[in-house]
Amino acid sequence: MSVISVENLSKHYIIDHKKGKGGNSLRDAITHTVKGLFGGKGTDDEVTHEEFWALRDVSFSVEQGDRVGIVGHNGAGKSTLLKILSKIVEPTTGQVRIRGRVASLLEVGTGFHPELTGRENIYLNGSLLGMKREEIKASFDEIVAFAGVERFLDTPVKRYSSGMYVRLGFAISAHLNPEIMIVDEVLAVGDADFQKKSLGKMRDNSASGRTILFVSHNLTAVQALCNKTLYFEKGQLIEQGETNQVVASYLSKVARTRLRREWATPEEAPGNDLVRIRRMELVPEYPQGATHIDVRTPMRIQFEFWNMMDRANLNLSLHVYSLTGECIFNIGSQSQAYGKGLIQGECVIPGYFLNDGTYTISMMIVKDTVTPLFNMEEGITFDVEDYREGVAWYGKWPGYVRPQFPFRVEALESLKEV
Template sequence: MSVITVENISKQYIIDHQKGKGSNTLRDVLAENWRQFFGGKKDGNTPTREEFWALRDVSFSIEQGDRVGIVGHNGAGKSTLLKILSKIIEPTSGSVRIRGRVASLLEVGTGFHPELTGRENIFLNGSLLGMSRGEIREQFDAIVAFAGVEKFLDTPVKRYSSGMYVRLGFAISAHLNPEILIVDEVLAVGDAEFQKKSLGKMRDNAANGRTILFVSHNLTAVQALCNKTLYFEKGQLIEQGETNQVIASYLSKVSKTRLLRQWDTPEEAPGNDLVRVKRIELIPDYQDDLTHIDVRTPMKFRFEFWNMMDRANLNLSMHLNSMTGECIFNVGTRSQPYGKGLIAGECTIPGFFLNDGSYTISIMIVKDTVTPLYVMEEGITFDVEDYREGIAWYGKWPGYVRPQFPFEMGMLEPASLE
């Protein structure tokens, strides 16, 4: 049974652009209206209006018990969609049909009265969800324990940190038994332990037949929780379906990857009179028939260049860098004598070595181990996506590398319990 049916919804905003500097005072507005009324020349500061469509012709349906992820870049329309489904805003056109009570956690502090205490806001939010006072009391202790705000229960929430806001807001939304739970990116504010608890609670809700809509840039969390996913781009629904398939498609479309660059002749190739680049390539050994690189993916780096010198001792130096410019590692070949011709170098980067993130590869052709002949900056650009199995923590894994070194633990000596 469909609990959410969205048919051809669009949402338009009108953006006013003020030309020139300065603000619109009451005097400015009156003067401009006077000029327009009497046909005078318009001021250079006259605002121009622009139509912006946050959503365009979006249609989909969600079945009871579905756990639906919503992915896309910032500005793709995800939050606008959730606000429409939460009845915070109305669509410009189209229709939305919802069966069941909806609880939403969209922004830090949404639905809280800052002057009321945590205790009072629990009852306020429950009442807004249509719960009776008795139903709220039944869940009260579980809400407080889940949120971990016992010490601050009678403190006005305006004194809460953003993390406390989120913990209490999620606990209220998840424990007051809504048929549909809508959660935006706000869970990113919580710590790792809270993320784990929240995802587990949403799974429990879904197992009991409740429907979850979950927006997150953390694709690992989306894959762990959601059985279906919607992919939005520039206000349009690009793809919908099974989560792993949609996320793989999303990653392949948004990747900044540039894995191959090549030139057919030395005349058109980058370099100088001594050496010129023919080909630079990163060859991933994709896992599980995927089309994107993740932390498991072994990669082979290959570099080819023309040597125009009769005889020279040459070696290659390869730098793998983060997008912010830090060198993750530098590895070089042996220096050997070469004559004129095409020379190639190859390096293998094993799987389970790089952490998720964006990287570049630069290459340097070196003479006599000390003299750089040519440096190619950012010759290759690629992204490494996250992948986790058997790990319930969904925060960002620290560091640039993520090796799987042997690391064991065991008890040296049992302690006496007496």
Template sequence: MTVIEAQNISKKYIIDHKKGNAKSNTFREVITDAVKNIFTKNDNDEVVHEDFWALKDVSFNINQGDRVGVIGSNGAGKSTLLKVLSRITEPTHGKIAIKGRVASLLEVGTGFHPELSGRENIFLNGAILGMKRDEIKKHFDAIVDFAGVEKFLDTPVKRYSSGMYVRLGFAISAHLEPEILIVDEVLAVGDADFQRKCLGKMKDASNSGRTILFVSHNLTAVQGLCNKAMFMQKGQLVEMGETNQVMATYLSHIQKTDLEAWYSTLEEAPGNDKVKLKSVKIVPDYLDNQRHLDVRTSFKIKIEFWNLMDAVNLNISLHLNSLTGECIFNIGTPSLKLEKGIISAECEIPGNFLNDGSYALSFMVVKDTATVMYNFEEALIFEIEDYREGTVWYGKWPGYVRPKIDFPIAQLEFENVT
């Protein structure tokens, strides 16, 4: 059964700009300009209005029980879409039909009265959701326990930390059993244990037939929780469908760097009068229909360079570093006697070895295993995305390597423990 139907949803905002580009950069200039404007009219004070479409012709259907992850870069229109669906703001154009009670957690403290205590806000939020007092009382203890705010229950929420705000807000939204739960990136405020509890609660909610819309930049959380995903870009819906397929499309769009650098002539190539770089590239062995590197993907590193020296013993020393400078590993080729010309080297990095993150590939051409001819620093910078299955924990996996090693566990004997 369709519970959310959106037809050609558009949302326009008006952005005001002052005519002219001159800006006051210092405090003195700001004060001087302000005094001048009291006595003189400045043509540059004329305000120019610009139309900004945060959403443009977005259409989709969501069925009961669907867990839909909304993904996209900052400014893609994700939060605006959730605000429209939550009736916080009206669309400029288009129609929305929603069947069922909606609970939204879109930003810290949404729906809270700062002067009221945590206890009072639980009843206030429940009433806003359309719950009767007896229904709220039924879930009250579970809400307080989940949020972990028992000590501060009778304290005005204006004194709560942002983490306490989020925990209480999510606990109320999740436990008062709305038919549709809308959650924005606010879970990022909580610690890993709280995120794990929230994701588990959302899974329980969807298993009971409730519908969830979940915005997050944590793609592993989206992958683990959601059976469907929406990819938003510049206010438009690029793709909606099965989660892994939509995530593959999204990741292929946001690949930050090319996996290859090459130079057609010696003149443009980096290096010196001894060696010059011809090309360096990463060649992934993609799984299935992948279009991006993730932790499972094996890949080859291929290097070609011009050797401009006669009869010389050379080897390559390759370094893989994190972007903060730590060396993950260093490997080297054998030393080989080489003549002038193009030299190549290749190695393979297995899948299930490197952790997700950003990496910089550097290498040195070394003479007689001792003298560096040239150091090609950060010849390539590339990303490895996360992938996880069979877990309900989606926090950042620690470390730079993430090897897949057999690590069996077994019951050796049974014993009554009293």
């Protein structure tokens, strides 16, 4: 039975852009307003209007007990969809039919009154969900224990940290028996233990017939929880279906990759009168069944360049950068003597070395180990996706590298009872 039915759903906004001498600063706005109050002329700004479709012609249905992930880049329309389903905003066109009581956790502090205590907000949220006081009281102790806010139960929630806000908000939504639970990215605020408990609780809720809609950029968490997934891009529903299939399709379509650069002749190739680049390529060795680069994937960096000098001692220096511009590492080849001609080489990045993220590779050709001849900046761009086995934590793994070094831990002796 479908508990959520969405037909031809669209949400349209008008964005105003102001052009002219008046500018867009707060000072300009105040000056313009004051002049208008005293009869002066305001600025001669030209206002243009831009149409923006946050959602366009979206249709899908969700069955009772489904755990549905919603994936896509920022601005894809995911949060707008959840706000419409939660009846926070109205759609421009289309219909939404929902059968059952909905509990939404869309951002930190959703549904909380900041001046009320944690205890009072539990009863307030339960009342908003249409529950009787006796029903809320029956789940009260379990909510407090799950959220871990016993010591601060009678403290106004405006003094709570963001983590406490999320833990209490999720505990209320998960324990007050909603038929449909809508959860946005907010679980990322919690620690590892909270994430594990939350995903387990959502699985338990689904097993008892409740329906989950879960938005997250963490695809590992989506794959761990959801049996179905919707993939959005620029306000449109691109694909829907079984989670692993949709996630694989999403990764293949959105990966920011430029794995091969090649030039046919020295005349058109980047470089100078001394050296010119013929080819740079990243060749992934995908694990069985994989279709995209993840943290397990070994990669070969292959390069070719033309040397225009009769004899020169040359070496290559490869720099790997993060998306924000930090150099993750630099590795160089041995300096060797080469004559005129085409030179090729290869460097291997092993699997389980780079963490998930976006990276670029630059290649520098160096003479006599000290004189850079040419630097091919951002020659290759590639994404590394997350992959985890045997780990129940779904937060962002820290660091730029993620090696698997030998790691031995053992017990030396047992404590004796006194």
